[in-house]
Amino acid sequence: MKRQQILDAAYTVFSRKGYHRATVDEIIALADTGKGTVYNYFVNKEQLFYTLVKERSSKFEAELNAIASLHELPLSKIKMAIKVFLEFYVANADLWRVLMYEMRGLGHEDSSFTEAQRKKYRERFVHTIGILENILQEGIEQGAIRPCDVHKAAHGLFSVIVMMVFQGFVGEQQDSIETAANSIADIFLYGVAER
Amino acid sequence: MKRQQILDAAYTVFSRKGYHRATVDEIIALADTGKGTVYNYFVNKEQLFYTLVKERSSKFEAELNAIASLHELPLSKIKMAIKVFLEFYVANADLWRVLMYEMRGLGHEDSSFTEAQRKKYRERFVHTIGILENILQEGIEQGAIRPCDVHKAAHGLFSVIVMMVFQGFVGEQQDSIETAANSIADIFLYGVAER
Amino acid sequence: MKRQQILDAAYTVFSRKGYHRATVDEIIALADTGKGTVYNYFVNKEQLFYTLVKERSSKFEAELNAIASLHELPLSKIKMAIKVFLEFYVANADLWRVLMYEMRGLGHEDSSFTEAQRKKYRERFVHTIGILENILQEGIEQGAIRPCDVHKAAHGLFSVIVMMVFQGFVGEQQDSIETAANSIADIFLYGVAER
Amino acid sequence: MKRQQILDAAYTVFSRKGYHRATVDEIIALADTGKGTVYNYFVNKEQLFYTLVKERSSKFEAELNAIASLHELPLSKIKMAIKVFLEFYVANADLWRVLMYEMRGLGHEDSSFTEAQRKKYRERFVHTIGILENILQEGIEQGAIRPCDVHKAAHGLFSVIVMMVFQGFVGEQQDSIETAANSIADIFLYGVAER
DNA sequence: CATGAATGAGAGTTCATTCAT
DNA sequence: GATGAATGAACTCTCATTCAT
Numbered sequence: 001m002k003r004q005q006i007l008d009a010a011y012t013v014f015s016r017k018g019y020h021r022a023t024v025d026e027i028i029a030l031a032d033t034g035k036g037t038v039y040n041y042f043v044n045k046e047q048l049f050y051t052l053v054k055e056r057s058s059k060f061e062a063e064l065n066a067i068a069s070l071h072e073l074p075l076s077k078i079k080m081a082i083k084v085f086l087e088f089y090v091a092n093a094d095l096w097r098v099l100m101y102e103m104r105g106l107g108h109e110d111s112s113f114t115e116a117q118r119k120k121y122r123e124r125f126v127h128t129i130g131i132l133e134n135i136l137q138e139g140i141e142q143g144a145i146r147p148c149d150v151h152k153a154a155h156g157l158f159s160v161i162v163m164m165v166f167q168g169f170v171g172e173q174q175d176s177i178e179t180a181a182n183s184i185a186d187i188f189l190y191g192v193a194e195r
Numbered sequence: 196m197k198r199q200q201i202l203d204a205a206y207t208v209f210s211r212k213g214y215h216r217a218t219v220d221e222i223i224a225l226a227d228t229g230k231g232t233v234y235n236y237f238v239n240k241e242q243l244f245y246t247l248v249k250e251r252s253s254k255f256e257a258e259l260n261a262i263a264s265l266h267e268l269p270l271s272k273i274k275m276a277i278k279v280f281l282e283f284y285v286a287n288a289d290l291w292r293v294l295m296y297e298m299r300g301l302g303h304e305d306s307s308f309t310e311a312q313r314k315k316y317r318e319r320f321v322h323t324i325g326i327l328e329n330i331l332q333e334g335i336e337q338g339a340i341r342p343c344d345v346h347k348a349a350h351g352l353f354s355v356i357v358m359m360v361f362q363g364f365v366g367e368q369q370d371s372i373e374t375a376a377n378s379i380a381d382i383f384l385y386g387v388a389e390r
Numbered sequence: 391m392k393r394q395q396i397l398d399a400a401y402t403v404f405s406r407k408g409y410h411r412a413t414v415d416e417i418i419a420l421a422d423t424g425k426g427t428v429y430n431y432f433v434n435k436e437q438l439f440y441t442l443v444k445e446r447s448s449k450f451e452a453e454l455n456a457i458a459s460l461h462e463l464p465l466s467k468i469k470m471a472i473k474v475f476l477e478f479y480v481a482n483a484d485l486w487r488v489l490m491y492e493m494r495g496l497g498h499e500d501s502s503f504t505e506a507q508r509k510k511y512r513e514r515f516v517h518t519i520g521i522l523e524n525i526l527q528e529g530i531e532q533g534a535i536r537p538c539d540v541h542k543a544a545h546g547l548f549s550v551i552v553m554m555v556f557q558g559f560v561g562e563q564q565d566s567i568e569t570a571a572n573s574i575a576d577i578f579l580y581g582v583a584e585r
Numbered sequence: 586m587k588r589q590q591i592l593d594a595a596y597t598v599f600s601r602k603g604y605h606r607a608t609v610d611e612i613i614a615l616a617d618t619g620k621g622t623v624y625n626y627f628v629n630k631e632q633l634f635y636t637l638v639k640e641r642s643s644k645f646e647a648e649l650n651a652i653a654s655l656h657e658l659p660l661s662k663i664k665m666a667i668k669v670f671l672e673f674y675v676a677n678a679d680l681w682r683v684l685m686y687e688m689r690g691l692g693h694e695d696s697s698f699t700e701a702q703r704k705k706y707r708e709r710f711v712h713t714i715g716i717l718e719n720i721l722q723e724g725i726e727q728g729a730i731r732p733c734d735v736h737k738a739a740h741g742l743f744s745v746i747v748m749m750v751f752q753g754f755v756g757e758q759q760d761s762i763e764t765a766a767n768s769i770a771d772i773f774l775y776g777v778a779e780r
Numbered sequence: 781c782a783t784g785a786a787t788g789a790g791a792g793t794t795c796a797t798t799c800a801t
Numbered sequence: 802g803a804t805g806a807a808t809g810a811a812c813t814c815t816c817a818t819t820c821a822t
Contacts, residue, residue, distance in 0.1 A: 002785075002786075018296070018299075020215040020216070021215070021307065023811080023812070023813085024812080024813065024814085025811090025812085025813095033786075033787085034786060034787040034788060035787075035788065035789095035813095035814085035815095036785095036786065036787050036788065036814095036815080036816080037785075037786055037787070038814095039813095039814065039815075039816095040784090040785065040786075040787095041785095044813075044814075045813070045814090075388070097296070097299070101213075101292070101296040104292070112216070136387070143389060144388065144389055145387050145388060145389060146387055146388065146389050148378075148382070148387060149378070152359070152364055152378065153382065153387055155358055155359075155362055155364070156355045156358065156359075156379075156382065158358075159354045159355055159357070159358035160351045160354055160355060162354070163350055163351065163353075163354035164347070164350075164351075167350055169347055169350070183343075183344070183347065184351075187343070187348065187351065187383075187386065188382075188386060188387060189386045189387060189388040190385075190386040190388055191382065191383060191384045191385040191386035192331070192334075192340050192341055192343060192348055192383060192384055193270070193339065193340060193341065193384040193385055194338060194339055194340055194341050197802085197803080218794085218795060218796085219795075219796060219797085220795075220796095223805095228803080228804085229803055229804040229805055230796095230797085230804075230805055230806095231797095231798085231799080231802095231803065231804050231805065232802080232803055232804070234796095234797070234798080235802065235803070235804095239796075239797075240796065240797090392781085392782080408605075408686075408689075410603075410605040410606070411605070411697070413815085413816060413817085414816075414817060414818085415816075415817095418784095423782080423783085424782055424783040424784055425783075425784055425785095425817095425818085425819095426781095426782065426783050426784065426818095426819085426820080427781080427782055427783070429817095429818070429819080430781065430782070430783095434817075434818075435817065435818090465778070487686070487689070491603070491682070491686040494603075494682070502606065526777070533779060534778065534779055535777050535778060535779055536777055536778065536779050538768075538772070538777060539768070542749070542754055542768065543772065543777055545748055545749075545752055545754070546745045546748065546749075546769075546772065548748070549744045549745055549747070549748035550741045550744055550745060552744070553740055553741065553743075553744035554737070554740075554741075557740055559737055559740070573733075573734070573737065574741075577733070577738065577741065577773075577776065578772075578776060578777060579776045579777060579778035580775075580776040580778055581772065581773060581774045581775040581776035582721070582730050582731055582733060582738055582773060582774060583660070583729065583730060583731065583774040583775055584728055584729055584730060584731050587806075587807075608790080608791065608792085609791080609792065609793085610790085610791085610792095618807075618808085619807060619808040619809055620792090620793085620808080620809065620810095621793095621794080621795080621806095621807070621808050621809065622806075622807055622808065623793095624792095624793065624794075624795095625805090625806065625807075625808095626806095629792075629793075630792065630793090
């Protein structure tokens with residue numbers, strides 16, 4: 001019970017402050033618990049953060065996998081995937097902003113996290129974006145998508161989704177998400193140019 | 196002269212470590228100067244960071260403004276703008292990653308920076324993305340671009356550009372930038388779907 | 391039964407880590423019991439340590455008393471006493487190193503232990519060394535030992551015994567102890583000078 | 586100047602409390618300085634302690650080396666060495682008690698210090714006791730000392746010296762030291778047995 | 781009796797900032 | 802203008818002890 005209180009509080013504080021500026025003191029104040037309790041459940045601040053990410057990710061990753069396995073048309077799958085991404089990022093915008101920053105994209109020298117931890121995080125991203133890649137690849141094979149660099153294209157799509165969320169262009173309501181998903185899919189698939 | 200040494204060193208250290216993990220001690224070690232000297236030129240760490248951003252931005256913003264004012268076809272202007280963006284972000288990837296993170300996109304309560312400072316940063320972004328918007332708007336008016344939400348479209352284009360840089364998909368060489376600019380423009384304009 | 395498990399574990403951990411670095415967590419892990427159980431049997435860490443010392447001391451003190459009461463020649467008694475000391479300290483080297491340190495020899499202001507506890511420990515030492523003194527005194531009265539300050543001489547003998555153990559000059563085997571006892575007695579009685 | 590104040594305060598606090606119980610807070614209170622200042626001069630608590638030991642040792646070691654090099658009779662040298670040892674340990678009793686404890690004599694698993702640091706300390710001890718060994722060896726070669734295990738004999742002599750100090754049998758006055766040195770030398774050389 | 785979740789005082793350490801020289 | 806010694810608030814983490822079950 002305390003464990004969950006701590007996780008909830010940590011989620012809030014990490015989201016608000018980022019990893020570095022978040023303090024254990026603030027987390028325990030919000031969780032209404034003692035400092036030692038945090039360290040009974042989590043080895044350290046870093047692992048507390050990781051637990052948060054892991055717990056929030058797993059459902060999302062499962063949903064995404066499910067979509068990839070469906071027998072649907074690629075274009076339809078893409079739209080579904082975009083929607084699932086939006087739902088997840090809308091719900092976890094702040095924490096994932098922090099996570100993405102702390103990972104530093106590539107192999108950067110300094111970060112709050114150990115290299116081992118960073119690798120774990122990166123694998124999660126690579127995995128989810130990889131699913132987008134697979135769908136695109138499938139689309140190319142079926143002639144629905146133009147041949148292109150699916151790795152970059154998937155990253156592009158991903159970056160747009162995340163930006164829409166981070167910029168607050170998408171709200172929490174289902175219809176807001178749906179509308180956004182349609183816009184994103186439309187431009188991603190057909191571009192902005194007039195024919 | 197000392198001032199410039201400090202700025203150069205600060206650029207390196209902030210880029211490597213991020214805002215929080217960067218220490219004044221490391222900056223002065225690299226700048227080969229004394230700690231007090233930093234505080235003679237800059238009121239504090241935050242303002243040192245801001246100065247850095249301001250100095251690096253201005254040339255870029257000028258270039259972008261120039262493109263916007265050209266008498267060229269919108270599609271051509273878009274490609275040019277993409278190139279200028281890429282050039283700038285490739286050169287300043289690490290510092291801008293830090294900056295974008297610390298700004299926290301919207302009106303978030305806590306950050307390393309004061310609200311006043313954050314507003315200044317945001318205005319810079321709004322301004323550069325605004326130029327993209329204007330070009331798109333011009334394109335719509337001239338019938339080259341499909342009617343769409345230019346605000347969001349510009350942000351989408353921007354996010355893809357930045358992602359390409361942060362993911363290391365674009366190198367520092369001119370031709371790498373040119374190739375990337377073409378790919379981005381191609382998909383942004385015509386989408387990935389087969390016709 | 392739990393009580394004995396705790397004592398055994400505590401002995402091991404205190405010996406390995408010293409008083410301060412030993413943690414109750416480590417003790418209960420080794421004793422395979424719960425944290426509360428420790429506090430059912432012992433009022434606190436300090437008293438647990440004391441119990442350990444008391445239990446291990448009593449047999450040794452009894453043996454030493456027995457030797458003192460024998461009707462033997464003083465020189466012979468001295469050798470026997472040295473052997474008993476060696477046996478005891480070899481068996482309890484690590485814990486007694488910790489104990490001797492935490493006592494701080496004299497009336498020092500600060501220690502891990504309360505003054506009352508420290509007094510108890512000191513009395514045990516004074517008592518065992520006192521037996522050595524008595525044997526020496528007996529030797530002087532019988533003309534086997536040169537008149538000298540028996541208090542200091544007994545401490546000197548004691549310190550050499552302990553040093554031999556702490557420096558690892560004496561092993562656990564009976565013959566190693568016997569050899570060491572002979573060397574110590576030889577030099578203590580006759581000195582290192584050539585005649 | 587602050588550096589010296591910190592060293593003096595640290596000396597007092599480490600001597601009184603031992604390494605673990607000594608706190609940086611107490612040291613700075615006594616040194617009348619700020620916490621950060623300590624870390625400007627010393628990397629950490631461990632290195633502060635080491636600096637203390639190093640500074641206090643060097644004069645003593647030099648004196649001891651000087652005696653070893655004298656052209657004097659071995660027995661005379663032994664007495665001189667004993668005196669120098671007593672002077673040093675009387676002056677530094679408390680800190681050296683702490684040091685000797687934290688070293689844990691041999692290769693013990695856990696200690697406050699890193700293995701590397703422990704090795705440095707041990708070398709200092711080995712060195713000073715080694716000088717005693719050399720003097721004894723010289724004595725044997727010149728026929729003044731009975732053939733014996735000089736390594737152990739030197740350790741025995743050392744342990745007695747230290748014990749005399751730790752037990753408060755020796756005061757700070759020169760004559761107290763002289764008297765003690767004579768008693769120690771007398772028994773070490775000629776034993777306690779009557780002839 | 782046995783347990784272990786909960787606790788918080790207190791530890792060592794970092795680092796932006798000040799100010800006398 | 803240039804300096805760096807001095808500072809202390811703030812940080813993460815430890816661990817003996819309590820107490821409800």
